[in-house]
Structure formats: structure tokens, C-alpha cells
Amino acid sequence: MLNERKHKIAVVGCGNIGKSVVRSVLASKDLELAGIVRRPGSLRIPLPPEFAGIPIVSSIEDLECVETACLTVPTRCVPEYAEEILSLGINTVDSYDIHGELIRVKKRLNSIAKQMGKVAVISAGWDPGTDSVIRVLMEIMAPSGITFTDFGPGISMGHTTVVQAVPGVKDAIAMTFPKGSGLHRRIVYIVPEENADFSVIRKTVISDPYFCNDETVVIRTDNVEMLRDLGHGVIIGRKGTSGISCNQRFQYEMRIDNPALTGQVMVGAVRAGLRQAPGAYTLPELPLIDFLYGDRDSLLERLV
């Protein structure tokens, strides 16, 4: 494996997750960066000094020999980018996070991927993503019972992006707090633009599909800088029955740098994508060992 050619990866978008993907690719032994694809409007925003030397382009077609593109654009733009890039004959990995839509997106990408002989790994973040794997695993172990997923406290990047795009919002941060039993409170801190009608902003946020199913508190503030912290976490618990034995108890908890984890999972998904038959896959549909770098037997010997 050590003498194998490195696989060439493009990172599309260069926000928090894009930067994390770049760092995880730089830390990997089997992958290398073909380049970063940024929107022309973003090209002036400076990148971290350790990114010096990485080609920056405004179209993925300006990069050569890209095998996989990691899509770190806003989640709502993911399906369009993925379709376009798969059609160029390039594998895609994304961390698309709209739970209710992802099976539909998977079907769209599945047919293009098959047609092109390529692979799309979708929703390769932590939720959906690695948390989905945990939920499936817990249901394998105790098929009847109840699972709850309690997020936070932490800033939700997806929710924050949605709020920042609301007309009249100058800056914003959306935080998620666990209420227990799988219920959450969203607290949205908003710096409105001058002359903006805050009650309209509030209504727009509360009725957005990202927020309308949770208790949402919208708070007006003049500064969100002091709230910035990319730490996040989750507790997933299940109480269920295996066979006829009740009270089987499972709990998974993590406390993590949110974009760093997402970036790392996407990089694992790049590897897994290169090892599958053409099509679109979510994480529970993939053999997990395919996400790791290294000799298969040695990995299994150490981890099984």
C-alpha cells in the first residue's frame, strides 16, 4: 500500500468544513490535493498559511486527474454540484444534512453515478453520517425499543448558514441545546442590518424547515463574536430488547471539534467511495473498514 499512487482529491468550497477536509487530506498518506475550487467571489478571502502551494481554481475542470471531489458548499447546493461533478466522471463525497430529503437526493445521484461508472457517498458527516451508523448498530443489537439522539450544546453550522442567508440578517449564530429524549431547543442570535424589520426576520427563521419542528428562540444582539466556538457533541441512547431480554442499554457520546470531525469523516468516505461499485451510498450502506487507510488484514487484526 505504501508504494501506491496517491489519489487526487479536489475540495469544492473552502469554509469551515472545506478547510478541515484540506487538513485531513494533508494528514493522510494515501490522498493528495489536486486543488481547491472556490467561487470567483470568494477568491479574495485569505486562506490559512499552511495552504500555500495548493492550486486554487474557480472551476473543477481547471484541475487535472481529480478522482474525488469533496463538496463543502452550503448543503442546499450539494445536489446540483454533485450531479454536475459526477457527470464529469468524478466521484463525489458530501455531508448533505437535510434528513428528510437525503433518500431523494441519493436516488438522483445514484442513477447519474451508475451511468458514469462513478460513486457518490452522501451525508458523510456526523449526523447524518457516523451517528446514523451508531443508530443502525444499536437497532441491530436490540431490534425493538427506543433510540434518542440529543445534540449539543453547540453551534449548528447548517442552521447558522440558513439564518445568515435570511434577508435583513447582518450576522447570526444558531445554537442547539439538548432538552433530552431527542428534543432540542434552537437559540438563534441575530445581528440585524440597520433598518431591517426584526419581526419579519424572526418569522422567516421560525418557519424555515430547519427550525419549524423544534422550539426556537430568536434573540436580537449586536455582536455574535463572543459566542463563536466550534465544539459540539451528541449523546445517542437506546433502551431495547434482544430476543426476549429487555433493558438492553446502549449509549454513545462524543465531544468534538465539529468541522474537524466532518472533514475527517468525508476523507474516510473518499477512500470508501474508491472501493465501491458505481452508485450512491449513505454510510450505513458501506463496509466501515473501507474508510481506513492501511493493509486490510492488519487493520482487522488490530481492530476486530
Place this chain on the structure above:
Amino acid sequence: MLNERKHKIAVVGCGNIGKSVVRSVLASKDLELAGIVRRPGSLRIPLPPEFAGIPIVSSIEDLECVETACLTVPTRCVPEYAEEILSLGINTVDSYDIHGELIRVKKRLNSIAKQMGKVAVISAGWDPGTDSVIRVLMEIMAPSGITFTDFGPGISMGHTTVVQAVPGVKDAIAMTFPKGSGLHRRIVYIVPEENADFSVIRKTVISDPYFCNDETVVIRTDNVEMLRDLGHGVIIGRKGTSGISCNQRFQYEMRIDNPALTGQVMVGAVRAGLRQAPGAYTLPELPLIDFLYGDRDSLLERLV
């Protein structure tokens, strides 16, 4: 799926795990019992009343149309049984638990399985098994760092079986206690046979590969009945780095009826085995969604 023919399963062996497999098969909608295979010497041992009506035979060849055999014989006998049953053209699932040997066993079974166009799922218990999946998942999320697996407190069925087979042992129970950081203490309670040399028994136990790597305390007692309790558990923790972000913290904990969980995981593995290309697989090599019963898209919609 509801109208599909049920898959016929044989359970080989009928100890704690065998009984649990039977119960999990009875609770499943897509599997049915072809029968239970017991050694002629065990045929007199009564089975639970709810097992009435299940064919009991002394050879798997006495059962018809078996698609998968769940091997619940003592772990050291598993490779031989698996080879024999795969050679009959029947898928196998086992919970083989000798970590240092399982890749070798996998290779042996892999060639027979491929030759016969069948599938062997090996080490489909909780450790190795679902815990292996957790360890792989944690390493995907934070490729560098340290993982520890802390078992117990609980009776180790594998270790108990080993001790019960030591000459001069009338009855025994082997318990595992977590010392933290992945280290364990084994406490072995032994009722010796009259005239047995206890110091020889102690030496045999302590030098057995199952015990020689852990602190092992051997205690002589005249009754182990009061210690019987099939509850067990594990904590798996990882502290590691994703990209350049350190202090990523992951913890998984479960408290479970030990044989009930193993039986349930084996039943999931039966399903997964029926969905793979011929060969031998450990759990991290299989898509987890294949372990669940139900419409694929509905499962993904609910769990991803």
C-alpha cells in the same frame, strides 16, 4: 418484503447463546427455524417449553433446506464446524472470539465459502463483533489517538467454558473486571473435583492463552451458583485527532444480557450473510444496513 418466503435457519448447539439465537429467530419476521442440532450426548438435556415443536436433530444433514447455520458450539470447535457446514453448501454465522486467531480462521473459511458460492460471517458477537465496528468507526473519526476497551464487570462465557474444561474442575465461573485503560482482572471461581490438585488447576488456568495476558486470580470455592448472572457490559473510549484538531472525545457504553445480545447480533449477521457475494467476512467488512429486516429505503429514511 412481508410476502417474502422466510429463510430457514439451523442453530448448532443449544447452550446460552444457542437458546438466545432461537429466541431471536422466533422474534424475527423474515427467518424461521429449520431445527436445532445437538450432540447426541446433549439430547436428554431439557429445552425451554417455548421451544416445543422445533425439530431437534443430531446432524444438520437431517434438516432440509437450511440456508444458514448459526454455530453456537464452544468457540474452539467453530472453525471445524464452519468448514464442514460450508462444504455442505450452507452459509454459516459464528461468534468465534479468539482475537489473535480470527484472521487465520477467516482465510480458511473464505476459500471454502468462495468455492461453494456461500458466505461465512465470523466473529458476529459483541466483542469481537459490534465492539469491533465501534472501534473502526472511532478510528475513522479520529485516525490518530488511543482507544481503550474496558469489559465488565460480568461473567465471561468464553473464559468460563475454557475453565470448565480444565481437568479436575467440577464447576467454575470466570468473571472479568475492568481496571481501566483497557486492562482487566480475571477472577476465576472454581469448585474442584474431590482429590483434584488445585495448584495444578490454577497453573493450567493462568497459563491458558485466554488468561495469560491478564492479571488472573483463581479462587477456590464450594459453590458458584450464587454468582450466576448473565449481565455484562463494556466501555469503549477514544481520545484522538481529526485533521489537526486534538481532544476529540468518543465514548460508547453498554449494559446488556450477554448471550441475548450475542444471539441477536448473530441473527442480524444471518441476514447480512444472505446479501453478500461468496466469501468470509467480519462485521466491519459488511454494510450494517444489511443486518436489519425491512424495506431498505424506509430504514435509511428513519435511521440515517
